[in-house]
Amino acid sequence: MSVLTLEGVGFDYPGLKVIDKLDLTVAKHELVVCVGPSGCGKSTLLSLLGGHLAPTRGRLDRKGQSRTIYQDGGLFPWLTVRQNIAGGLPHSTPAEARDKKVDEWLEITRLSEFAGTYPHQLSGGMRQRVELSRALAAETDILLLDEPFSALDYQSRRRMRHELVATLAERPRTVVMVTHDIEEAVMIGDRVVVLGSRPTSVRKVLELTGGRSRTPASPGVAEAEQAIMDELGLS
Numbered sequence: 001m002s003v004l005t006l007e008g009v010g011f012d013y014p015g016l017k018v019i020d021k022l023d024l025t026v027a028k029h030e031l032v033v034c035v036g037p038s039g040c041g042k043s044t045l046l047s048l049l050g051g052h053l054a055p056t057r058g059r060l061d062r063k064g065q066s067r068t069i070y071q072d073g074g075l076f077p078w079l080t081v082r083q084n085i086a087g088g089l090p091h092s093t094p095a096e097a098r099d100k101k102v103d104e105w106l107e108i109t110r111l112s113e114f115a116g117t118y119p120h121q122l123s124g125g126m127r128q129r130v131e132l133s134r135a136l137a138a139e140t141d142i143l144l145l146d147e148p149f150s151a152l153d154y155q156s157r158r159r160m161r162h163e164l165v166a167t168l169a170e171r172p173r174t175v176v177m178v179t180h181d182i183e184e185a186v187m188i189g190d191r192v193v194v195l196g197s198r199p200t201s202v203r204k205v206l207e208l209t210g211g212r213s214r215t216p217a218s219p220g221v222a223e224a225e226q227a228i229m230d231e232l233g234l235s
Contacts, residue, residue, distance in 0.1 A: 001028045002063075003142060003174045004049055009058035010199070011044055018044050020199035022058070029172040031212065033185040035228060036195030042178035043070070045200070046144045049176055064141025064174070069131050069148050075119040081130050082106070082115040088134035105133040108163050124151040132160060136167050145177035149184070161188055165212045182234075186224045187214045194231045204231045 004026040011019040018041040026032050036042055047053040048060060050068040067088075068074075075084050085102045093101070106112040109129040119127050128151045135143060148164075149157040165188055168175065179185055185192045186208060194204040206224050208214070214221050 003028045005061040007059045009055045009060055011048060012056045017199040020201055022201045024202060026174060026176060029174055031175045031190045032193055033189035034178045034193045034195055035182055035185050036200060037197050040195050040198050041200040043146050046146050046178060050144050066142035066144055067135050067138060067140040068144040069135050070146045075127055075131055077119050080116050080118055081111055084130055085134045085137055088138040090139055101137055105137050109133050128152060141173060143173055143175045147179055182225050182228050186221050188212050192228060194228055
């Protein structure tokens with residue numbers, strides 16, 4: 001079952017063609033990672049998928065509710081870390097269950113001691129961890145991630161990637177993520193979509209096997225990474 005379908009999608013800003021003739025289908029509970037050159041329109045593509053922008057041409061079909069995490073975050077500055085994470089949960093969640101879920105994510109992201117802190121008092125990486133926790137704690141059908149780990153240090157990035165994969169195994173949902181990190185893409189993606197320079201379209205799609213908990217030594221990982229680098233002219 002396809003959750004996201006794009007056929008011949010294009011998007012233009014005044015005087016600037018950003019996306020053109022883009023075809024992409026994302027299946028239910030699939031994790032698709034998009035990579036491409038800087039400025040090619042990856043974030044614009046997520047905005048189209050989330051319904052924040054409308055295609056200039058072509059057809060885009062979305063089944064289900066989506067939540068987007070952008071690089072610059074979207075935390076409410078007047079709410080504490082605990083309140084921000086709790087705000088991502090369904091309103092119908094009982095108070096006791098809400099507190100338990102928030103406590104779990106505070107522990108996972110090592111933010112328990114900052115539960116009463118406000119976003120402006122946190123580092124960029126910590127704010128991103130709060131934003132990601134809020135999204136993962138929710139029950140959104142589609143999760144759209146724009147460089148979700150970019151502000152994190154190496155160890156935190158690996159930890160949050162692991163938690164993303166573990167959470168999706170326990171509570172599956174459809175995910176489209178964009179990243180500049182090719183290694184990251186081949187580690188967790190079911191498929192990696194390589195986008196071209198602006199106006200962007202899909203240049204190559206790689207299927208990854210062996211589950212989402214891959215290592216650099218996993219079969220096919222090095223080959224997929226090299227294929228992406230070749231396609232982007234980075235070899």
